[in-house]
Amino acid sequence: MKRLPDERGYFGAYGGRFVPETLMAPLQELEEAFREAMRDKAFKRELDGLLRDYCGRPTPLSFAQRFSAHLGGARVYLKREDLCHTGAHKINNALGQCLLARRMGKVRVIAETGAGQHGVAVATAAALLGLSCRIYMGTEDERRQALNVYRMRLLGAEVVGVDAGSKTLKDAINEALRDWVTNVHTTHYVMGSVLGPHPYPMMVREFQAVIGAEAWLQMRKVYGGLPRLVVACVGGGSNAAGIFTAFLPYQKVKLVGVEAGGRGPLLGHHAARFAGGSPGVLHGTFTYLLQDASGNTAPTHSISAGLDYPAVGPEHAFWKDSRRVEYVHVSDEEAKAAFHLLAELEGIVPALETAHALAYVTKVARSFSPAEAILVNLSGRGDKDVAEVARLEGVRL
Amino acid sequence: MSTRIDAAFRRAAKEKRAALIAYITAGDPTPARTLELLRALERGGVDVVELGVPYSDPIADGPINCAAAERALAAGTTLAGVLQTIRELRFTSQLPVVLFSYANPVLAYGLSRFALDAATVGVDGVLLPDVPAEEATPFHQQLRRVGVELVPMLAPTSTRVRVKQAKKLAESFVYFVSHTGVTGPQAQLPTELEAQVRLVRKLTGRRVAVGFGVSKAEQVARVAQFADGVVVGSALVARIAQWGDDPELVGDLQRFVQQLRAATRRG
Numbered sequence: 073m074k075r076l077p078d079e080r081g082y083f084g085a086y087g088g089r090f091v092p093e094t095l096m097a098p099l100q101e102l103e104e105a106f107r108e109a110m111r112d113k114a115f116k117r118e119l120d121g122l123l124r125d126y127c128g129r130p131t132p133l134s135f136a137q138r139f140s141a142h143l144g145g146a147r148v149y150l151k152r153e154d155l156c157h158t159g160a161h162k163i164n165n166a167l168g169q170c171l172l173a174r175r176m177g178k179v180r181v182i183a184e185t186g187a188g189q190h191g192v193a194v195a196t197a198a199a200l201l202g203l204s205c206r207i208y209m210g211t212e213d214e215r216r217q218a219l220n221v222y223r224m225r226l227l228g229a230e231v232v233g234v235d236a237g238s239k240t241l242k243d244a245i246n247e248a249l250r251d252w253v254t255n256v257h258t259t260h261y262v263m264g265s266v267l268g269p270h271p272y273p274m275m276v277r278e279f280q281a282v283i284g285a286e287a288w289l290q291m292r293k294v295y296g297g298l299p300r301l302v303v304a305c306v307g308g309g310s311n312a313a314g315i316f317t318a319f320l321p322y323q324k325v326k327l328v329g330v331e332a333g334g335r336g337p338l339l340g341h342h343a344a345r346f347a348g349g350s351p352g353v354l355h356g357t358f359t360y361l362l363q364d365a366s367g368n369t370a371p372t373h374s375i376s377a378g379l380d381y382p383a384v385g386p387e388h389a390f391w392k393d394s395r396r397v398e399y400v401h402v403s404d405e406e407a408k409a410a411f412h413l414l415a416e417l418e419g420i421v422p423a424l425e426t427a428h429a430l431a432y433v434t435k436v437a438r439s440f441s442p443a444e445a446i447l448v449n450l451s452g453r454g455d456k457d458v459a460e461v462a463r464l465e466g467v468r469l
Numbered sequence: 470m471s472t473r474i475d476a477a478f479r480r481a482a483k484e485k486r487a488a489l490i491a492y493i494t495a496g497d498p499t500p501a502r503t504l505e506l507l508r509a510l511e512r513g514g515v516d517v518v519e520l521g522v523p524y525s526d527p528i529a530d531g532p533i534n535c536a537a538a539e540r541a542l543a544a545g546t547t548l549a550g551v552l553q554t555i556r557e558l559r560f561t562s563q564l565p566v567v568l569f570s571y572a573n574p575v576l577a578y579g580l581s582r583f584a585l586d587a588a589t590v591g592v593d594g595v596l597l598p599d600v601p602a603e604e605a606t607p608f609h610q611q612l613r614r615v616g617v618e619l620v621p622m623l624a625p626t627s628t629r630v631r632v633k634q635a636k637k638l639a640e641s642f643v644y645f646v647s648h649t650g651v652t653g654p655q656a657q658l659p660t661e662l663e664a665q666v667r668l669v670r671k672l673t674g675r676r677v678a679v680g681f682g683v684s685k686a687e688q689v690a691r692v693a694q695f696a697d698g699v700v701v702g703s704a705l706v707a708r709i710a711q712w713g714d715d716p717e718l719v720g721d722l723q724r725f726v727q728q729l730r731a732a733t734r735r736g
């Protein structure tokens with residue numbers, strides 16, 4: 073495997089495997105199975121085939137002409153993960169892990185979901201590959217993303233609402249981990265982002281790296297060079313890791329991850345882990361997280377369910393400390409404005425998660441020359457958010 | 470090695486029974502009541518107490534202990550407060566205390582400060598359910614320096630290599646998780662349990678306590694035939710949940726523990 077993590081699953085000081093003993097041997101097995109699969113040409117061929125013929129890859133790179141002109145500065149390019157089957161980048165990882173699960177002889181997959189996009193992606197991959205599937209989702213997220221709940225059920229998955237704690241993504245992960253501890257012999261846990269114990273942060277990054285690999289080639293072909301800036305929203309950090317990875321070696325390419333600034337800087341009002349958090353352990357990994365003085369996870373808020381999570385992938389923590397990537401945050405309101413702007417200027421309704429990356433671009437595009445390019449990972453489409461945005465704006469559907 | 474834990478196991482062995490280890494969540498129903506509950510456990514005949522530090526995201530725990538942690542946190546329980554309770558206990562009691570805490574409360578407290586304060590107030594051992602051997606080194610170093618045991622946890626999925634790794638950490642005992650799952654009552658304990666416990670004892674050369682899932686006196690009686698210690702947790706926590714702040718709780722808990730203690734006899 074290229075780059076980090078080290079053999080203990082650490083990215084510098086971050087990462088590792090903070091899980092109950094019951095999961096240690098299964099995690100070691102998973103890591104071995106993953107490394108073996110990645111060396112196996114037949115596995116790669118099958119995954120690439122599914123990504124092409126089922127998922128619709130490569131996804132296009134679109135020049136956002138009117139959006140760029142409106143902002144008045146750099147040329148903004150959009151990597152169109154919204155055009156993946158199921159409407160977000162999450163399917164890249166879901167297909168990879170479900171193929172791996174089948175290869176390992178597992179008959180059942182489980183997953184957590186926040187926005188519902190990862191849940192839909194796993195339910196889809198499970199249907200395609202004939203695996204039984206259960207998705208855990210916080211009841212607050214079920215309310216915000218009702219459409220996706222029904223979609224998962226249509227796909228044959230069982231959706232289990234989690235009513236504990238904050239009733240969001242973090243609690244869904246707790247419940248999925250408990251299920252996995254109990255059913256580890258038959259079940260693979262499809263973690264949805266570059267989170268959790270080793271090998272997940274590495275494995276999910278590798279399954280998402282296709283985004284950056286394609287975009288790198290497309291930028292050279294369409295624009296004729298590399299962008300000055302690559303921007304992605306950061307929930308757990310999988311779409312960001314997926315696009316950043318190809319550009320990491322190019323120091324001239326600035327990389328920016330955008331977190332959810334929510335309603336403001338008070339603890340509990342946002343999910344900006346790098347602005348308001350500190351290192352600690354959550355869900356099996358040592359990373360930046362939002363916590364109180366006693367080490368209990370702090371409540372979070374974001375308009376976007378997919379960014380509403382108190383920790384961030386350990387490799388991002390490493391990139392933050394090493395300053396290779398800059399992390400910023402934008403507010404709910406700024407994200408909502410960008411959501412509308414892209415819809416009206418480009419005919420693309422982005423996911424609210426993605427709208428955070430776009431909101432940052434609206435702030436900085438002008439500081440670049442019209443010859444320079446900004447690449448944005450358009451991680452998902454906003455169909456799932458239409459009803460919630462309407463509700464927030466007092467529109468009755 | 471903790472002399473208090475070691476002595477408790479020796480005494481139980483001499484009396485031809487398994488040591489009874491009782492788990493409760495500190496601060497449940499309120500921090501003010503933990504001390505009297507600890508005393509009730511001691512009067513009931515508990516050999517070692519395992520005191521849970523409540524945490525917001527207890528991934529190794531089932532619904533009963535999760536609810537207890539939520540109550541304790543809502544009542545304002547902190548690790549600092551739990552240590553203070555143990556300090557108070559130590560004025561009048563030599564009951565061995567093993568703290569059960571997830572990694573993050575300990576890290577937030579500060580690892581070296583935690584080790585020092587735990588030793589100072591009279592903590593004998595620490596169980597860290599989300600710190601496997603691979604991550605244990607910094608915890609182990611700090612605790613060992615001050616003579617507090619880091620009790621290794623093993624599970625049915627542990628490979629031979631992992632069991633031998635645990636041997637390096639183990640002092641007076643190792644903790645064996647009875648089944649692949651979270652804490653909480655199990656209708657049936659796995660049939661392989663006895664063979665697994667015997668293997669772990671052979672490979673580590675240490676005493677083995679069995680926990681997770683043991684809730685009834687009959688189960689205690691069965692496990693006592695082959696294990697050196699039996700941990701009962703959720704069954705006690707469920708009683709605490711039932712009684713809440715009712716003063717009757719103390720007597721009820723003590724009587725229940727007496728039944729469990731009677732079930733620890735061998736033969």
Ligand SMILES: Cc1ncc(COP(=O)(O)O)c(C=O)c1O
Pocket residue numbers: 160161162186187188189190264265266305306307308309310311312377378379423425426451452453
């Ligand atoms: C469209 C979209 N973008 C981004 C995210 C955030 O996840 P990550 O940071 O792992 O890409 C989600 C999560 O649900 C999502 O649905």
